[in-house]
Amino acid sequence: MIVLKAPQDKVLSVLQSVAGIVERRHTLPILANILLRKTAGALQFTSSDLEIQIRTTAELGGDTGNFTTTVGAKKLIDILRTMPADQTVSLESSQNKLVVKGGKSKFTLQTLPAEDFPLVQESPNFGPSFSIPQKTLKGLMDQVAFAMAVHDIRYYLNGILFVAEGDTLSLVATDGHRLAFASAKLDVEVPKQEVILPRKTVIELQRLLSNDEGAIEMQFANNQAKFSFDGMEFVTKLVEGKFPDYNRVIPRSHKNKVTLGREPLLRTLQRTAILTSEKFKGVRLNLDPGSLRVASNNAEQEEAVDELDIDYGGDSIEIGFNVTYLIDVLSNMGQDMVSIELSDGNSSALITIPDNTSFKYVVMPMRI
Numbered sequence: 001m002i003v004l005k006a007p008q009d010k011v012l013s014v015l016q017s018v019a020g021i022v023e024r025r026h027t028l029p030i031l032a033n034i035l036l037r038k039t040a041g042a043l044q045f046t047s048s049d050l051e052i053q054i055r056t057t058a059e060l061g062g063d064t065g066n067f068t069t070t071v072g073a074k075k076l077i078d079i080l081r082t083m084p085a086d087q088t089v090s091l092e093s094s095q096n097k098l099v100v101k102g103g104k105s106k107f108t109l110q111t112l113p114a115e116d117f118p119l120v121q122e123s124p125n126f127g128p129s130f131s132i133p134q135k136t137l138k139g140l141m142d143q144v145a146f147a148m149a150v151h152d153i154r155y156y157l158n159g160i161l162f163v164a165e166g167d168t169l170s171l172v173a174t175d176g177h178r179l180a181f182a183s184a185k186l187d188v189e190v191p192k193q194e195v196i197l198p199r200k201t202v203i204e205l206q207r208l209l210s211n212d213e214g215a216i217e218m219q220f221a222n223n224q225a226k227f228s229f230d231g232m233e234f235v236t237k238l239v240e241g242k243f244p245d246y247n248r249v250i251p252r253s254h255k256n257k258v259t260l261g262r263e264p265l266l267r268t269l270q271r272t273a274i275l276t277s278e279k280f281k282g283v284r285l286n287l288d289p290g291s292l293r294v295a296s297n298n299a300e301q302e303e304a305v306d307e308l309d310i311d312y313g314g315d316s317i318e319i320g321f322n323v324t325y326l327i328d329v330l331s332n333m334g335q336d337m338v339s340i341e342l343s344d345g346n347s348s349a350l351i352t353i354p355d356n357t358s359f360k361y362v363v364m365p366m367r368i
Contacts, residue, residue, distance in 0.1 A: 001067055001093045003036060004043055004060035008102065009085040011060060015077055017232060018047040018054045020204050022073040028118065033070035035117045036091075040064050046119070047073065051237040052201055053120035058231075062090070068114035071098050079107050120235055123221035127193055131215040132169060134229055136184050138209040140171045143182040143359055145202055146328045149175035156241030158199045164220070165192040172246045178325045178363040179249050193220045196239035201225075205234070250360050251350045254341035256314035258287065259354050262338040265292075266330040268306045272296045273323045275304040282368040283323040287342065288316045296323070319345040320368035329361045 004011060018034060026032055026049075035046040041064045046055045079100055083089060089102040100107040141160065149157035152175065161172040167190075170183040197205075205227065209216065216229035220238075227234040272283050277298040286293040292310050297303040319342065329351055330338065341350040351361040 001038075001065060002062040003038055003067060003069075003091040003093055003098070004062040005088060005090040006060040006062075007085070008080055008083045008087045008089050010058075011089055012077065012080045014045060014056060014058045014060070015073070015080065017208060018045045018056055019073040019077055020207055021049045021052045021054060021200070022047050023049055024074065030070060030112045030116050030118070032072055032074065033112055033117070034073045034076070035070050035114055035119075036068065037114070038062070038065065038067040040066075046117070048118060048120055049200075050118060050120070051198070052204065053235045054204075054232065055234075056230075056232040067093060069093060069098065069111045070114055070117050071109050071111050075109060076100065120237075122226070122235055123224040126219040126221045126224070126226060128190055129217050129219045130164065130169075130186055130188050130190050131217040132184060132186060133213045134209045134216045135211050135213060137169075137216055138206065138211060140169070140182045140184055141202060141206050141209075142332060144171050144173040144180035145206060146332055147173040147175060147178050147180035147361075148199055148202065150199070152176070154241075156196055156239055156243055159196045159239045160202050161194065161196050161243045161246070162218075162220070162225070163192070163194050164190045164218075166190070172243070174244060174246070174249070177322065178329075178361065179246060180329065181246060181250065181360040181362075183358045194243070195220045195225055196241065196243055197225060197236065198239050201236040208232070208234070249348075249362055251341065251343070251348060251362065254343045254347070254350055256287070256317060256342045257339060258292070258310055258312040258314070259337055259339045260292070260308065260310050262330055262333060262335060264308055265338065266327065268294050268308055269323055269327050269330070272304040272306050273327065275302045276323055281322045281324050282320050282366055283326075284318060284320050284368050286316075286318050287312065287314070289313050315344075317342050317345055319349070320366045321349070321363060322366055325363045329363070333359075 037044040044057045083102045087102050092099045098109045163170040167186045172181050219226045272294045276296045283296045292308045295305045335353050337354050339352045348364050
């Protein structure tokens with residue numbers, strides 16, 4: 001049976017959309033495979049790592065009829081990548097093998113039985129669905145994802161908190177040293193739901209979401225989240241645990257505030273970061289009326305100092321930060337101007353966008 005017959009770029013695009021979660025090395029060999037299910041003329045592609053499942057359907061020619069099998073994702077993608085984009089490729093089934101043909105090339109791949117493929121059991125009790133433009137969700141994730149923890153023993157920090165309440169969707173990420181918050185308005189009112197999406201799910205969604213107005217539909221259950229967009233269905237397990245109360249972390253009453261250009265501040269921090277030590281990424285900020293001085297030094301007794309002229313008339317404050325945390329937030333913002341609010345040299349700093357309450361970034365000071 002000819003399972004599909006279509007241009008290389010079309011087949012490769014569909015395969016790559018589901019293959020991002022496929023692990024190279026797995027205890028179950030079949031999880032390195034993609035499940036192919038042909039029903040009449042439509043071909044369904046499913047990938048799983050036991051915690052995330054991605055499924056999409058495409059019309060890719062070939063014979064009509066019913067057929068299922070699983071085949072190695074990486075080998076199939078690697079083969080297709082070596083072929084010209086406009087070349088017609090075909091997949092044919094032959095005695096428990098799949099034959100890939102393109103031009104004068106022919107590859108015979110081993111398959112594993114479709115019935116052995118472990119599908120994720122979908123939760124029977126998803127909450128009400130709601131949707132926002134993909135561009136909006138991608139923007140929110142990009143604004144907070146860098147603040148997620150990596151391999152933290154507090155496993156609930158290794159992901160992003162999604163809070164849907166009323167007509168607002170908020171995303172929060174923290175690694176205990178800094179916290180990023182971003183929110184957007186929904187078209188509908190929804191009852192309060194809180195879920196923590198795992199780090200791998202976040203990274204995969206960032207890869208798949210497009211920068212257009214096409215909608216992404218979301219549904220949350222106790223232990224799962226489901227996303228539907230661009231003909232794709234994405235189901236993921238959630239991180240169990242209680243996320244920190246982010247409202248208590250975000251400062252409300254810092255009395256000193258300075259608004260300055262994001263780009264000049266970013267460049268200044270990047271320059272002074274060069275002379276921080278590898279382990280100790282500290283920079284000192286001296287905020288005085290009219291000027292912001294940034295300084296760093298290292299074990300070799302080298303020193304960097306840079307200064308910005310600013311419109312500021314508040315208290316003189318000296319405060320230290322991990323420079324990486326400041327560079328991360330400024331690099332992930334697209335705005336021209338940024339506001340920094342401080343209380344004193346020992347309290348956390350609040351970084352916001354002027355006249356915009358939908359984004360907040362809190363960073364703890366460090367002793368230098």
